[in-house]
Amino acid sequence: MCDDADFSHPAASRIGRLGAHLVPPALVPKANAHDWARFAEFLQLGGKWNGEQLLPDGFVDYMRTPFPASDDGHGPEYGRGQLWLAKGLQSGLPSEAFMLNGHLRQTITIIPSRKLVILRMGVTREDIGFSNAPLLRAIVAAER
Known part of the structure; x- marks a missing residue:
């Protein structure tokens, strides 16, 4: 500690x-x-x-509740707890997945139905168009 x-x-x-x-x-x-x-x-x-x-x-469920003003049908959807919700990301992940996205593409992805946590700590410049989505999809597909 x-x-x-x-x-x-x-x-x-x-x-x-x-x-x-x-x-x-x-x-x-x-x-x-x-x-x-x-x-x-x-x-x-x-x-x-x-x-x-x-x-x-129930607080984590509250955190995952979509915040209506965050999406408006035009992009990512955010939860009330400052989380990214998979259903708004076109990521191919299960709809209940949620994410915490950090600086330089570091990410935590949580998929409750699979009891799966994916942590990516790699540092990737944001100006090169890198996406975590293919990596996350491959891990989820391999986990089945």
Whole structure:
């Protein structure tokens, strides 16, 4: 666990139980691939960790609820919890998949029906037209 974590912050007392280096307020400064994978699994499990419900029951579903103003039928759809929703991305992923997309094409993809978490930490310049979609589709197809 992160030695300089501020466990007086309400989120830290819960997120700290994941054993990850996710530190408030942004919950990201010291996160490594293992930490992000734990966080993704935590979301995939609906906010539970080691059998304990750390987020309010149904909160991850709320995060995945489409935010009406985000799409308007013209592109990606976002959830209320700052997540990208697969059904608006034309990605070929199962419709319940959701993603957290980071800087330089780093991504976490969560597919609850498959109990699958995909983490890509590679750094790819954004100006070259790279898409994670073919990689994600190949992993999902191989996982069947």
